[in-house]
Amino acid sequence: xxxxxxxxxxxxxxxxxxxxxxxxxxxxxxxxxxxxxxxxxxxxxxxxxxxxxxxxxxxxxxxxxxxxxxxxxxxxxxxxxxxxxxxxxxxxxxxxxxxxxxxxxxxxxxxxxxxxxxxxxxxxxxxxxxxxxxxxxxxxxxxxxxxxxxxxxxxxxxxxxxxxxxxxxxxxxxxxxxxxxxxxxxxxxxxxxxxxxxxxxxxxxxxxxxxxxxxxxxxxxxxxxxxxxxx
Amino acid sequence: xxxxxxxxxxxxxxxxxxxxxxxxxxxxxxxxxxxxxxxxxxxxxxxxxxxxxxxxxxxxxxxxxxxxxxxxxxxxxxxxxxxxxxxxxxxxxxxxxxxxxxxxxxxxxxxxxxxxxxxxxxxxxxxxxxxxxxxxxxxxxxxxxxxxxxxxxxxxxxxxxxxxxxxxxxxxxxxxxxxxxxxxxxxxxxxxxxxxxxxxxxxxxxxxxxxxxxxxxxxxxxxxxxxxxxxxxxxxxxxxxxxxxxxxxxxxxxxxxxxxxxxxxxxxxxxxxxxxxxxxxxxxxxxxxxxxxxxxxxxxxxxxxxxxxxxxxxxxxxxxxxxxxxxxxxxxxxxxxxxxxxxxxxxxxxxxxxxxxxxxxxxxxxxxxxxxxxxxxxxxxxxxxxxxxxxxxxxxxxxxxxxxxxxxxxxxxxxxxxxxxxxxxxxxxxxxxxxxxxxxxxxxxxxxxxxxxxxxxxxxxxxxxxxxxxxxxxxxxxxxxxxxxxxxxxxxxxxxxxxxxxxxxxxxxxxxxxxxxxxxxxxxxxxxxxxxxxxxxxxxxxxxxxxxxxxxxxxxxxxxxxxxxxxxxxxxxxxx
Numbered sequence: 142x143x144x145x146x147x148x149x150x151x152x153x154x155x156x157x158x159x160x161x162x163x164x165x166x167x168x169x170x171x172x173x174x175x176x177x178x179x180x181x182x183x184x185x186x187x188x189x190x191x192x193x194x195x196x197x198x199x200x201x202x203x204x205x206x207x208x209x210x211x212x213x214x215x216x217x218x219x220x221x222x223x224x225x226x227x228x229x230x231x232x233x234x235x236x237x238x239x240x241x242x243x244x245x246x247x248x249x250x251x252x253x254x255x256x257x258x259x260x261x262x263x264x265x266x267x268x269x270x271x272x273x274x275x276x277x278x279x280x281x282x283x284x285x286x287x288x289x290x291x292x293x294x295x296x297x298x299x300x301x302x303x304x305x306x307x308x309x310x311x312x313x314x315x316x317x318x319x320x321x322x323x324x325x326x327x328x329x330x331x332x333x334x335x336x337x338x339x340x341x342x343x344x345x346x347x348x349x350x351x352x353x354x355x356x357x358x359x360x361x362x363x364x365x366x367x368x369x370x371x372x
Numbered sequence: 373x374x375x376x377x378x379x380x381x382x383x384x385x386x387x388x389x390x391x392x393x394x395x396x397x398x399x400x401x402x403x404x405x406x407x408x409x410x411x412x413x414x415x416x417x418x419x420x421x422x423x424x425x426x427x428x429x430x431x432x433x434x435x436x437x438x439x440x441x442x443x444x445x446x447x448x449x450x451x452x453x454x455x456x457x458x459x460x461x462x463x464x465x466x467x468x469x470x471x472x473x474x475x476x477x478x479x480x481x482x483x484x485x486x487x488x489x490x491x492x493x494x495x496x497x498x499x500x501x502x503x504x505x506x507x508x509x510x511x512x513x514x515x516x517x518x519x520x521x522x523x524x525x526x527x528x529x530x531x532x533x534x535x536x537x538x539x540x541x542x543x544x545x546x547x548x549x550x551x552x553x554x555x556x557x558x559x560x561x562x563x564x565x566x567x568x569x570x571x572x573x574x575x576x577x578x579x580x581x582x583x584x585x586x587x588x589x590x591x592x593x594x595x596x597x598x599x600x601x602x603x604x605x606x607x608x609x610x611x612x613x614x615x616x617x618x619x620x621x622x623x624x625x626x627x628x629x630x631x632x633x634x635x636x637x638x639x640x641x642x643x644x645x646x647x648x649x650x651x652x653x654x655x656x657x658x659x660x661x662x663x664x665x666x667x668x669x670x671x672x673x674x675x676x677x678x679x680x681x682x683x684x685x686x687x688x689x690x691x692x693x694x695x696x697x698x699x700x701x702x703x704x705x706x707x708x709x710x711x712x713x714x715x716x717x718x719x720x721x722x723x724x725x726x727x728x729x730x731x732x733x734x735x736x737x738x739x740x741x742x743x744x745x746x747x748x749x750x751x752x753x754x755x756x757x758x759x760x761x762x763x764x765x766x767x768x769x770x771x772x773x774x775x776x777x778x779x780x781x782x783x784x785x786x787x788x789x790x791x792x793x794x795x796x797x798x799x800x801x802x803x804x805x806x807x808x809x810x811x812x813x814x815x816x817x818x819x820x821x822x823x824x825x826x827x828x829x830x831x832x833x834x835x836x837x838x839x840x841x842x843x844x845x846x847x848x849x850x851x852x853x854x855x856x857x858x859x860x861x862x863x864x865x866x867x868x869x870x871x872x873x874x875x876x877x878x879x880x881x882x883x884x885x886x887x888x889x890x891x892x893x894x895x896x897x898x899x900x901x902x903x904x905x906x907x908x909x910x911x912x913x914x915x916x917x918x919x920x921x922x923x924x925x926x927x928x929x930x931x932x933x934x935x936x937x938x939x940x941x942x943x944x945x946x947x948x
Contacts (some may be wrong), residue, residue, distance in 0.1 A: 152856040184603035188860070191569055196684075255507060264450075274459075280400055281458045300484075
């Protein structure tokens with residue numbers, strides 16, 4: 142199978158280049174990650190992150206034929222040759238497909254991603270109805286792979302100011318939790334021309350999310366909450 | 373992460389080194405649940421949980437640690453809920469619980485709902501919740517730093533680690549009064565594994581090179597339901613929700629092997645039954661080499677609510693939609709019961725030379741890399757997440773207590789601190805030829821798969837020992853082409869392979885020497901016979917193996933049969 146892969150090692154390369162590989166695959170190679178591992182067996186200088194190889198750890202996000210995907214759950218039969226692979230767009234490249242995700246995590250941390258509740262906890266669990274718990278579905282499953290944020294033009298333009306779809310999805314995950322008592326502070330934290338309102342519902346985020354989540358819906362719900370509290 | 377949280381809350385100066393971003397650690401892949409006898413849906417108590425765990429361990433677990441864990445379970449799971457863990461809920465608002473293999477009510481009478489679950493993403497929900505609490509507690513993370521070796525002084529005290537910052541290639545010594553290993557398992561020693569690429573036993577390699585023993589390494593859990601061919605895990609929660617296994621004749625064969633709890637017997641029992649069905653020609657598929665996991669009768673609604681991740685995995689990795697067709701599965705390497713020996717305070721312990729044991733000053737371990745031992749010869753599903761909550765917290769509490777007493781300055785480093793590590797790195801940097809890491813790694817995985825699997829044979833084990841000794845020489849002569857300082861993943865993989873090989877060698881040497889069958893260690897030359905239930909030899913072998921890297925030396929220590937407050941559970945034949 143033929144691949145064209147973005148290569149850049151700041152230690153030896155003046156600038157990035159695309160490198161072609163033609164690699165014979167085994168019948169057991171089903172996913173793009175299997176092919177990348179084959180390439181690495183031949184050329185150990187090729188660098189990328191990977192871990193769980195089943196789409197839950199979020200390590201191997203990359204841009205495949207123009208779309209952000211997780212290599213480990215991208216079937217080889219689904220992608221056209223030559224497969225063009227680049228690092229996630231919009232983040233600084235450290236080496237090859239490895240990007241610097243500090244900015245992405247900074248936004249995630251900025252939304253205070255933890256349940257806030259100062260009331261003394263009961264001896265046993267805080268109760269929550271199954272319906273209230275269902276409100277967290279489609280939110281808590283995020284794996285922080287950054288496919289969404291790095292496919293979002295608003296994030297490309299204002300990477301330092303716009304929280305981005307992943308961070309906002311998480312922000313709503315805590316607003317939606319009946320155990321969290323900080324919705325007002327969370328809305329204050331986002332009420333600013335950039336942090337939330339740079340989202341223009343382009344919906345690339347929902348299109349690329351490998352877990353099938355929809356950050357745009359979550360962002361709209363935050364907007365609704367903001368409107369409601371003014372009224 | 374649980375330990376880090378406790379330490380950060382105690383206002384100590386804590387550095388958490390992780391070779392991946394913390395939410396990418398393999399806890400994220402745990403699916404079915406975390407056990408605690410909350411009794412939310414039906415009566416349950418920690419005594420039953422303890423009995424199940426002791427029985428599941430095939431009486432090799434230390435009963436003091438097991439009692440400690442089962443009693444603490446309720447507190448740590450409720451605490452996790454308070455932290456924000458998105459558990460599924462019952463109609464009464466309490467945490468949802470499902471049945472799981474080997475967990476029973478009233479000492480083995482019938483399956484009990486003890487596994488606290490967040491759909492089939494419990495590990496993901498838990499790891500993210502713990503990371504999030506660490507963000508709140510302002511824990512200091514060193515992300516993509518790989519610890520390479522422990523630093524010990526003449527007295528044997530651990531003074532910190534030497535570590536590699538992957539992005540820059542810098543190697544640094546981090547000095548500390550307390551070093552806690554939470555480096556996970558080494559499931560990548562096998563060719564067919566549910567484990568992530570990062571599960572390379574780094575803590576075990578560090579301990580072995582530092583002269584510390586590894587305990588009970590012959591015991592590896594083969595999870596009954598890995599996707600055939602792909603190895604990806606399908607949770608036991610599928611069977612907890614009512615799914616079951618079929619052979620090629622459509623027979624629900626577990627009824628023969630475990631008449632009471634059937635498909636919810638403990639994992640060693642189910643994996644052995646599956647392997648027997650395949651061996652005796654009743655496997656499904658054109659080569660008769662897998663078993664079918666049927667769950668379509670649960671209906672789309674239950675599957676989408678309780679097992680959504682499984683549906684996703686089956687579609688992606690097995691090309692079947694479990695709503696309409698069974699999933700092809702095979703027993704797959706999943707979990708390492710053995711590890712770095714600790715007591716139930718998380719202190720790493722070594723023999724004191726007088727029949728007892730003593731803590732190694734400055735060193736602690738928790739989670740899969742540690743051997744407390746609560747899992748003995750076979751772990752029950754959901755007890756691993758519980759293990760890391762209970763012993764993560766307990767080990768941190770011990771660190772806090774120890775540091776309160778130790779108010780002195782950091783001890784001086786020995787003059788040669790880090791030299792051996794730098795020599796290993798220098799060899800990789802300067803080597804101009806040699807075998808590839810991929811080739812040596814493949815031979816190790818093949819050797820272990822062939823000679824140390826679900827069924828073990830005396831000649832296979834002996835051959836495995838010879839082959840692994842040879843591989844442990846070959847790993848000293850690997851060659852990487854990549855000499856860059858920046859994010860050199862070839863170097864990381866070479867170092868990981870060294871850790872894997874230590875683990876694999878410990879495993880095969882320990883397995884060859886244990887002349888009985890117990891739990892996950894099943895030898896053809898020690899079959900079920902009168903006085904030896906399932907091949908177990910309680911006279912000779914209720915003892916823990918200790919393997920030392922130096923000369924592949926083996927030693928043994930007694931199992932702690934005495935619990936903290938209750939009566940011992942005496943060994944008896946395991947029937948499910």
